[in-house]
Amino acid sequence: MRRKVCLLALLCLLVFAASPAQGGHSQPGACGAHEYSYAGLQSETTAHGVSATISALDQPTVSDGHVGGWIGVGGTDAGPGGTAEWLQVGLASFSPDPTVRLYYELQLPGADTRYVEFDSNVVPGTKHDVAVLEMAGRNSWWRVWIDGRPATAPIHLVGSHGRWYPEAIAENWNGGTGTCNAYAYRFTNVRLAHTNGGVWEPLAARRLYQDAGYRVVQTSRVPSSFVASSVG
Numbered sequence: 001m002r003r004k005v006c007l008l009a010l011l012c013l014l015v016f017a018a019s020p021a022q023g024g025h026s027q028p029g030a031c032g033a034h035e036y037s038y039a040g041l042q043s044e045t046t047a048h049g050v051s052a053t054i055s056a057l058d059q060p061t062v063s064d065g066h067v068g069g070w071i072g073v074g075g076t077d078a079g080p081g082g083t084a085e086w087l088q089v090g091l092a093s094f095s096p097d098p099t100v101r102l103y104y105e106l107q108l109p110g111a112d113t114r115y116v117e118f119d120s121n122v123v124p125g126t127k128h129d130v131a132v133l134e135m136a137g138r139n140s141w142w143r144v145w146i147d148g149r150p151a152t153a154p155i156h157l158v159g160s161h162g163r164w165y166p167e168a169i170a171e172n173w174n175g176g177t178g179t180c181n182a183y184a185y186r187f188t189n190v191r192l193a194h195t196n197g198g199v200w201e202p203l204a205a206r207r208l209y210q211d212a213g214y215r216v217v218q219t220s221r222v223p224s225s226f227v228a229s230s231v232g
Helices: none
Strands: 036-043 049-056 066-075 085-094 102-108 113-119 127-132 139-148 167-173 182-193 198-202 208-210 214-221 226-232
Touching: 036 182, 036 214, 036 226, 049 066, 049 085, 049 167, 066 102, 066 127, 066 182, 085 127, 085 139, 113 182, 127 182, 167 226, 208 214
Parallel strands: none
Antiparallel strands: 036 167, 036 208, 049 127, 049 182, 066 085, 066 167, 085 102, 102 113, 127 139, 182 198, 182 226, 214 226
């Protein structure tokens, strides 16, 4: 489920609040018609994790709000009783400082969103292997992995086992101003974990998101690789 996830930058003065998903394939109207715009892929099958190599091809231009390129599971109504519950890892940049940051974000039902930065100054072009993965032998317990190593303690995502559809997504939030922020993220070798702990296979059945002003250019179907970027 595509979600309007808010990146809560600890270094920003603004507090960004999550908003409901718009849903669907390419949206009508001009870029900036919606506060959130997306470009990327969602799996059409459930899985126990998702991994990819992510890089920012250039430094984003962020006039208002934020941009990000991430992989993740869950969503704004994915938790028990339709509550917000998600886990994601990727790159983000915020206005007024568009520096690329490597982060993970966690939302547990009824709790404040947790945003943690691993690197607050990622040089454009730098590649990171990232994953969110359900742990072997521990249903509904997950970890974030970065460059082949666990980057978090075990995280309990209630009711997540066998239910979630992973995503590899780039997003723009324009802060309500209609701004079309600019970005270009490369996602390479997007894979799904078909059992707890691994057994990775390429993302095959997928749903495309490509809102106005942004595009997805597939560079390889197997393995699944693409560039999500602003248009123009």
